[in-house]
Amino acid sequence: MRTRTLITRIAIGTTAVAVAALTATQAATAHGGDDDDDKQDFRGTLMELNGSGVSGDVRVVDEDGELRVKVDARGVENMQMHMSHIHGHADLSQASCPDMSVAGADGILSIGEGLPAYGPVFVTIANDHVMKPRLKFDRDFTMTDPGSPLAGASVDEMGDLGKFVIVVHGMTAADDGEPGNGVMPGYIPALPVACAVLEEH
Numbered sequence: 001m002r003t004r005t006l007i008t009r010i011a012i013g014t015t016a017v018a019v020a021a022l023t024a025t026q027a028a029t030a031h032g033g034d035d036d037d038d039k040q041d042f043r044g045t046l047m048e049l050n051g052s053g054v055s056g057d058v059r060v061v062d063e064d065g066e067l068r069v070k071v072d073a074r075g076v077e078n079m080q081m082h083m084s085h086i087h088g089h090a091d092l093s094q095a096s097c098p099d100m101s102v103a104g105a106d107g108i109l110s111i112g113e114g115l116p117a118y119g120p121v122f123v124t125i126a127n128d129h130v131m132k133p134r135l136k137f138d139r140d141f142t143m144t145d146p147g148s149p150l151a152g153a154s155v156d157e158m159g160d161l162g163k164f165v166i167v168v169h170g171m172t173a174a175d176d177g178e179p180g181n182g183v184m185p186g187y188i189p190a191l192p193v194a195c196a197v198l199e200e201h
């Protein structure tokens, strides 16, 4: 009887290993199958704004109603808070990255001056305090922000992701680029430092 019990235990153990292996395979497929035609796969290059020196790349993959967002922004100010968002227009028309020429006489592109190009926030993808000069993450999102034009709806409602851009914020500047609002020189969390247009792959 002892032998039989041992064999039963080994059999159960083998089944458990097999189930674990199967689960791991399924998980890998869920995040690794980039060749499926029903997925939107967008990539973009972060271009600096406000002379920030920030560069890097982004990727947004729509996986069954879930946006997997990867951002690697190099050269962000160290030991500071950096917001990042998916921006777009309320009417879902094509968003773009602003040209620094819209910054006006002060030469500082404020978050407001960029709005005609990139539009309001749809999804907040980062609000991170970085411990090195790099904002890097890989996160999933299912809902738009409650304050976005889609008011907390499923990210499916965003439609074509190619109409959106990703903006990274936060740098030290003389002010926030808006005239006469009393913002003092220092770290301006909302100041745009990089922007990436999303292009389908």
Ligand SMILES: [Cu+2]
Pocket: 083, 084, 085, 086, 087, 121, 167, 168, 169
């Ligand atoms: Cu933003």
